[in-house]
Amino acid sequence: MLAQLTAERLILRPLQLSDADQAQRLFPQWEIVKYLNAKVPWPFPADGVLTFYRDVSFPAIERGDEWHWTLRLKNAPDELIGAISLHRGDQINRGFWLSQPWQGKGLMTEAVCATNDFWFDVLGFDVLRAPKAAENIASRRISEKTGMRIVATCESEYVCGRLLTEMWEITADEWHAKRHVLNHCR
Numbered sequence: 001m002l003a004q005l006t007a008e009r010l011i012l013r014p015l016q017l018s019d020a021d022q023a024q025r026l027f028p029q030w031e032i033v034k035y036l037n038a039k040v041p042w043p044f045p046a047d048g049v050l051t052f053y054r055d056v057s058f059p060a061i062e063r064g065d066e067w068h069w070t071l072r073l074k075n076a077p078d079e080l081i082g083a084i085s086l087h088r089g090d091q092i093n094r095g096f097w098l099s100q101p102w103q104g105k106g107l108m109t110e111a112v113c114a115t116n117d118f119w120f121d122v123l124g125f126d127v128l129r130a131p132k133a134a135e136n137i138a139s140r141r142i143s144e145k146t147g148m149r150i151v152a153t154c155e156s157e158y159v160c161g162r163l164l165t166e167m168w169e170i171t172a173d174e175w176h177a178k179r180h181v182l183n184h185c186r
């Protein structure tokens with residue numbers, strides 16, 4: 001059973017299938033999907049979140065290959081405001097999105113700190129890699145703020161088209177050396 005995590009302002013609650021309704025109301029926005037992998041369908045189907053959770057996320061969770069949480073403010077724990085997930089593998093170890101009204105407040109950086117601790121200290125992986133579109137400034141800033149480095153570039157397909165991708169990486173040793181001096185990782 002996956003643990004609930006907390007950050008300064010956030011609860012990271014293990015994903016439940018019943019979260020699909022709330023996520024479906026928030027996720028299908030161009031500003032949220034445009035820099036996601038082109039596998040995300042657009043226009044987004046009315047049952048897109050439910051079918052993705054049921055057919056992709058939960059089977060991977062049950063295999064022990066993925067770990068998913070929904071994000072909630074500590075002072076409004078019934079309201080889902082975004083999600084973050086970790087993925088076993090060599091290339092794409094993390095995904096995240098946050099509903100627009102909550103963006104730009106440092107919340108996803110807090111969630112990343114909590115899930116980095118889980119990735120390195122609970123799951124025991126040696127490295128975390130996250131590819132992202134170079135023009136996805138907000139996501140890029142999260143990588144910078146949490147001590148990641150660019151290790152490769154390539155082109156890949158996003159919902160909005162083909163873009164330059166940067167592969168960001170951080171090792172367990174780097175995370176352990178940096179996390180205590182990062183403002184967002186209390």
Ligand SMILES: CC(C)(COP(=O)(O)OP(=O)(O)OC[C@H]1O[C@@H](n2cnc3c(N)ncnc32)[C@H](O)[C@@H]1OP(=O)(O)O)[C@@H](O)C(=O)NCCC(=O)NCCS
Binds near residue numbers: 096097099102105
């Ligand atoms: C990426 C995303 C999760 C960021 O969440 P968030 O809670 O707003 O992120 P944070 O506030 O923790 O950090 C974002 C940083 O980017 C900065 N930023 C955001 N937009 C920016 C812009 N257009 N120009 C410059 N800086 C920008 C913010 O100022 C902040 O940096 P700061 O703390 O130094 O001021 C959110 O924008 C999102 O859901 N985007 C759509 C989905 C997505 O792209 N997911 C990632 C795929 S790789």
